[in-house]
Amino acid sequence: METIDQAFVLGKRAALNWMSAFLPDWTMVFVSIIISATAIVIFGPVTMMYLTWFERKLVGRIQNRFGPNRVGPWGLLQPIADGIKMLTKEDIVPEHADKFAHFLAPVVIVIPALLIFSVVPFGRGMVAVDLSIGILFFLALSSTTTIWIFVASWGSRNKFSLLGGMRSVAQMISYEIPMVLSVVPVLLVVGSFSTVSIVEAQSGWNWFIFTPWGIAGFLVFFLTGVAEVNRTPFDLPEGESEIVAGFHTEYSGMKFALFYMAEFMNAFSISGIVATAYLGGWQGPWLPSWAWFFIKTYALVFVMMWFRGTFPRLRVDQLMGFAWKVLLPLTLANIFIAALWLNLESPKNNLISALVLVAIVTIIYWANRPEVPKKRIYRYAYED
Amino acid sequence: MFGLGVLKGMWVTFKNFVLSYFSKDHLVTVQYPEEKIPEKERFRNFPFLIYDDKPEDLRCVSCDICAKECPPKCITIVRDSDAQGKPLKRPKVFDIDFSICMNCGICEEVCPFDAIFMDHEFEIAEFGRFEDLNYHKEDLLKSNEYFAKIRPQDVARIDAKRREKTKKTEPPQTTPTT
Secondary structure (H helix, E strand, O other): HHHOOOOOHHHHHHHHHHHHOOOHHHHHHHHHHHHHHHHHHHHHHHHHHHHHHHHHHHHHOOOOOOOOOOOOOHHHOHHHHHHHHHHHOOOOOOOOHHHHHHHHHHHHHHHHHHHHHHOOOOOOOOOOOOOOHHHHHHHHHHHHHHHHHHHHHHHOHHHEEEEEEEHHHHHHHHHHHHHHHHHHHHHHHHOOHHHHHHHOOOOOOOOOOHHHHHHHHHHHHHHHHHHHOOOOOOOOHHHHOOOOOOOOOOOOOOHHHHHHHHHHHHHHHHHHHHHHOOOOOOOOOOOHHHHHHHHHHHHHHHHHHHHHHOOOOOHHHHHHHHHHHHHHHHHHHOOOOOHHHHOHHHHHHHHHHHHHHHHHHHHHHOOOOOOOOOOOOOOOOOOO | OHHHHHHHHHHHHHHHHHHHOOOHHHHOOOOOOOOOOOOOOOOOEEEEEEEOOOOOOOOOOOOOHHHOOOOOOOEEEEEEEOOOOOEEEEEEEEEOOOOOOOOOOHHHHHHOOOOOEEOOOOOOOOOOOOOOHHHHHHHHHHHHHHHHHHOOOHHHHHHHHHHHHHHHHHHHHHHHOO
């Protein structure tokens, strides 16, 4: 059990021991870094490839179709066929585009998506770098994606692209705030930014989702995460029914695939961070720790794709209203609830914070009720 | 209640997702090349020539009515003749260009000898545009048994009609003439 749990950690240690036999001691740090980085760089794109397959299968089943099933058993080779297609397609650059920006954006957008993986704790001891500012690192990097989306849209010199990019920026600014605030309760309770210590604080069944503030925090964090990676129903930046394909209208071939890759890797890492912060990360009985992490993460990815199969795209005002009028007050109140929960004694803190949460949700619900205009009564002038 | 529709919608999609693994109604795709929907009897696609016992005695008498009636003019018939040059009641050439044929079935309707019928064959894709789809007499010939297999109701009606006809025409044939 212990060896299965630590399989990847032990594997890396064995590789290091083997290499230390014929490499000088001072290179071992770099070798260790290269092993971790290689693992992540391989894991990210492979996950992305199979997430596309998974999404197409799942959405197909939701729509009573089979989804891809022609290439390989159950269509398992479909991502490879897609990759070959993408690589061999013509790379079109618009004549009046800013060539440099147009080229740079899809290349650079993958970097933050890959870097986020370095702070995701995949299992016990399975984190590339245990940064003391892990969550902050994640929040900072995930928001830089927006810059490259905007660079792509600006560099394309296309009105639809620019509209998509501007929508993306507006959306990110709105959703960044509730997103950051929704992790604050976790940081408050754990007292650390490190993703590893957040997971360790949820040992046993003390996952944060089982507390009143955890439920609210989890929902807000997950929804803002979905908005952050531009997935349905928050995919306004690439709303294909309104603005062709949004920021990647002018992209084809592998450049388009890189945007797609960044989006899917972000979706996976957001799910991983949500699972880490609220669902106990790799904590769980019986199974090895990394199996628990992947079960939780893929469950969240499943929910994201389920959203995609269910919801139509939000309108811009609905999107903004949801962020500023529902999520923001809820997260602010949630910090207060978490503080309340932390400072009261154990049995009654759950009850009191749950009551406060219900009260606040009711108030927000009431304040956001749809306004039905009063029925007008028309009278003729001569009736007076 | 406001906001409840979100959960309702998610329930609908989840139900469809799960049921697609258990119920045939929730996964209606027919995986075409592997599985096919059984053809309806009245399904019609591309004509073929019918023969009774041997491929040599086909019913066609080369009357040229079908070729004249054919709206896109895809049928070419050349009458056969014996050594003396006397025309015979059978075609020497019977070509149907399936790249022109529009599957209307008029040839079947106008044929007074029940010699040409619409087939159920539809997978006739070819690489060439011209000669590959120009079907000749020997490609078009199919037996009456095949016809009985694909269109059992029609074959019963037509065979009954033909028997009636032969009974009527038989007496003059049996009596010695000239």
